[in-house]
Amino acid sequence: MNVSVVLFTSDLRLHDHPALRAAQDGSAALVPLFVRDDAVAEAGFTAPNRMALLADCLADLDGGLRARGGRLVVRSGDVVAQVCQVVAEADADEVHMAAGVSGYARRREERLRAALEGEGCRLHVHDTVITALAPGAVTPSTSDHFAVFTPYFRHWSQEPLRDPVAAPRAIRVPDGVGSEAIPSRAGLSGLSEGLARGGESEGRKRLTAWLRADIASYEDGHDDLSGDATSRLSPHLHFGTLSPVELVHRARAAGGPGAEAFVRQLAWRDFHHQVLAARPDAAVADYRTKRDRWRSERAAHEDIKAWKKGRTGYPVVDAAMRQLRHEGWMHNRARLLAASFLTKTLYVDWRIGARHFLDLLVDGDVANNQLNWQWMAGTGTDSRPGRVLNPVTQAKRYDPDGEYVRRWVPELAGLAGGAVHEPWKLRGLERAAYDYPDPVVELSDGLARFRAARERG
Numbered sequence: 255m256n257v258s259v260v261l262f263t264s265d266l267r268l269h270d271h272p273a274l275r276a277a278q279d280g281s282a283a284l285v286p287l288f289v290r291d292d293a294v295a296e297a298g299f300t301a302p303n304r305m306a307l308l309a310d311c312l313a314d315l316d317g318g319l320r321a322r323g324g325r326l327v328v329r330s331g332d333v334v335a336q337v338c339q340v341v342a343e344a345d346a347d348e349v350h351m352a353a354g355v356s357g358y359a360r361r362r363e364e365r366l367r368a369a370l371e372g373e374g375c376r377l378h379v380h381d382t383v384i385t386a387l388a389p390g391a392v393t394p395s396t397s398d399h400f401a402v403f404t405p406y407f408r409h410w411s412q413e414p415l416r417d418p419v420a421a422p423r424a425i426r427v428p429d430g431v432g433s434e435a436i437p438s439r440a441g442l443s444g445l446s447e448g449l450a451r452g453g454e455s456e457g458r459k460r461l462t463a464w465l466r467a468d469i470a471s472y473e474d475g476h477d478d479l480s481g482d483a484t485s486r487l488s489p490h491l492h493f494g495t496l497s498p499v500e501l502v503h504r505a506r507a508a509g510g511p512g513a514e515a516f517v518r519q520l521a522w523r524d525f526h527h528q529v530l531a532a533r534p535d536a537a538v539a540d541y542r543t544k545r546d547r548w549r550s551e552r553a554a555h556e557d558i559k560a561w562k563k564g565r566t567g568y569p570v571v572d573a574a575m576r577q578l579r580h581e582g583w584m585h586n587r588a589r590l591l592a593a594s595f596l597t598k599t600l601y602v603d604w605r606i607g608a609r610h611f612l613d614l615l616v617d618g619d620v621a622n623n624q625l626n627w628q629w630m631a632g633t634g635t636d637s638r639p640g641r642v643l644n645p646v647t648q649a650k651r652y653d654p655d656g657e658y659v660r661r662w663v664p665e666l667a668g669l670a671g672g673a674v675h676e677p678w679k680l681r682g683l684e685r686a687a688y689d690y691p692d693p694v695v696e697l698s699d700g701l702a703r704f705r706a707a708r709e710r711g
Contacts, residue, residue, distance in 0.1 A: 256281040257344045257428055261337055261351040261366075262288045262326075263359075265383045265494035266311040267454040268318045270418040273350040273380040283426045285344050286319055288312060289337065290330040290437070293358065303582035303616045306439035307452030311493045314453030316436050324425030327433040334365045341375050343431050348376045352383035352494070355527045356620050357534030385524045386498040387413055389531035399532035400525065401635055407521050418500045446582035446614065450489065457490035461501070465508055472512035476519075477587045479570070479649075480657035484586055485516065488617035491523065498523065523622060529635065530621040537624045538605070540633040544708055548603035557600045560694050561592075562610055564663070567693035569675055570649035571595045573662035580662075582616040587652050593630035594643035599700035601707060604631035632708075640708065642701060649675040665689050 258277035265271060266288075277284045294300060316326035329336040337349060349370060354360065367377045381388035392409040393399060400406035439445070450456075464485050475483030490496040502520055505513040530536055540546075551558065557566075564572035564579070574588035584592070589611075596607045608627040612618040628634025632641065649672075653659060656674035660667045665688060666674050673679075677690055 255283060255428075256348075257346040258284045258348045258350060259337065259340055259344065259346045260284055260286050261333075261349055262286065262315070263352060263354065263494075264492065265352045266308075266315050267457075267495045267497065268315070268322075268421040269454065269458070270497035270500045271421075272383055272416075272419060273352055273378070274422065275419045276378065276380065277348065277350040278422050278425070280348065283344075283428045284324075285327055285340055285346065285427055285431055286315075286324060286425070287327045287329065287337065287340055288315075289333045290328065290434075291333045292331055293333070293362075297358070299612070299618075301613050301615075301618065302442050302444040303446055303449055303614055304618060305437075306442050306445050306449060307489060307493060307616050309437040309439045309442075310452035310456070311454070311495055313436050313438065314455050314495070318421075318454060319425055319427075322422055322425045324427045325433070326436065327427070327431055328436060330434060333362060334369050337366060338369050338373060340431060341370065341373060344428050346375060348378060350378045350380065353379045353381050353388070354384065355389055355531035355534075356537065360534065382416055382499055384494055384498070385527050386415060386502050386520055387524050389524075389528035399528050401529070402637060403522065403525050403635065406525050406528070407518065410521050410524060415499055415502055418497060418503060446580055448581040449616065450486075450581070450583070452489060452493060452495065452616070454490075454495040457487065457495040460490070461485075461487060461496060461504070465504060469505065469508050469516060470510055470512045473515040474512075476515065477652050479573075479585055479587055479653040480655065480661070482585070486583070489583065492617040492619045525635075526621045526625040529625055536628065536634070537620050541625070541628050541635060542633055542639070544633055544639060546601075546603075546633070547707060547710070549601050551603075551606065554600060554602050557694050558596075558602060558606060560691070561596055561600065561602075561607075565691050566595065567678065567691045568595065568645045569656075569659040569663050569666060569677065569690075570645050570653060573659045576662040578611070578614050582614055584615070585658075587648075588658075589626065590630055591643055591645055591648055593627055594641075595645055597627075597631040598642040598704050599645075599695060599697060601700070601704050604628060604633065640705070642704065644697060646675055646697070663690070 258281040260274050260277045319326050370377050387410055471483055475481050498520055502517055505516050560566045564575035566572055571592055574584055574592045578584045593607055596602050597604050604627045608624050611623055625634055629636045632639030656672055659674045
């Protein structure tokens with residue numbers, strides 16, 4: 255009897271899962287396996303919010319498998335050792351898994367392939383499970399990857415995507431393969447109060463509702479801070495409870511400007527994955543160095559603390575940071591404003607901001623988080639590295655009535671309309687009535703410091 259193992263990583267779903275489909279097509283039985291990898295914890299990536307959603311995803315995946323006659327096998331430890339142990343217990347011939355793009359994912363694949371070959375077991379790595387288009391599927395004539403999004407998107411748009419594959423109808427797991435208990439978010443501490451639920455069932459429900467009611471307004475509304483018109487599907491893409499291939503197909507089927515704008519955002523995600531696949535060190539090092547002499551953590555300590563707490567004195571930045579802490583998620587426009595303020599106005603190293611985001615974000619993906627931070631810091635793929643987003647101008651444009659700010663900075667709720675964006679203009683007793691800090695830096699001073707530093711670099 256042929257037996258396969260499917261190693262789940264960032265692809266915790268049953269629908270449109272090519273690795274799962276291939277394993278089932280070639281085997282009489284299979285072992286759905288997830289390994290709680292020691293290396294992930296050692297690298298500091300076990301943030302409470304993501305551990306909670308991971309628990310939701312694994313419980314939902316196990317439920318979906320059990321409804322089809324199977325079950326999820328969970329192990330903990332070194333991923334290679336655990337996979338080899340399961341292969342031995344199941345007498346498996348093959349292991350199937352999704353391709354990753356990070357340096358760690360590549361090393362894991364190499365180690366696993368070498369170990370399995372010694373056991374007479376084949377490793378099959380499948381593309382287009384975690385991304386819509388495989389990294390390297392389109393490349394310019396002069397490089398191994400695209401460094402600018404627009405030409406990448408033009409080529410990406412012309413590539414045919416594979417058809418989504420159906421979820422399995424039945425799964426048989428061989429006897430004799432033991433499992434740990436499925437993790438639960440119960441008992442986890444340090445979670446954001448407004449943390450959403452995870453799992454494929456939740457993701458598919460949200461996708462269907464959003465496609466039906468909201469995608470048409472996405473082009474005009476996705477930057478509206480108070481309107482909250484984004485899809486909020488990024489956590490499901492991060493954990494792979496939704497397939498990016500299926501999302502592109504369904505958005506294109508919906509049609510219209512909103513769908514086109516949404517597909518463009520999915521292409522941005524693929525763009526960052528192909529950059530990281532080609533340049534794994536971009537997770538920790540400048541993609542295009544500007545030789546910045548960032549302010550030291552010691553010198554900028556109070557400013558960094560104010561930024562993290564949402565007490566910078568710039569209401570839209572503070573609203574963004576408080577949303578992050580409360581929900582473990584942040585509006586896309588707010589992320590840009592928070593990142594610009596830290597790196598350009600406060601002139602603090604992008605890695606400090608990226609690390610804080612990874613500590614809290616439920617969609618804390620290395621490719622998208624790190625490369626978006628680099629884009630905003632001017633050390634990444636942005637063709638305008640000196641771009642600075644003025645938080646007041648941006649707030650007036652994307653939160654004109656101040657609703658987003660009043661939602662997250664309630665101490666300013668008494669300020670009507672756009673006046674909430676500039677509380678420092680109040681005087682005397684009127685200013686004293688609001689328990690809110692003065693700006694940590696004048697915008698003009700921050701801009702002058704940044705420009706002078708870049709000129710010295």
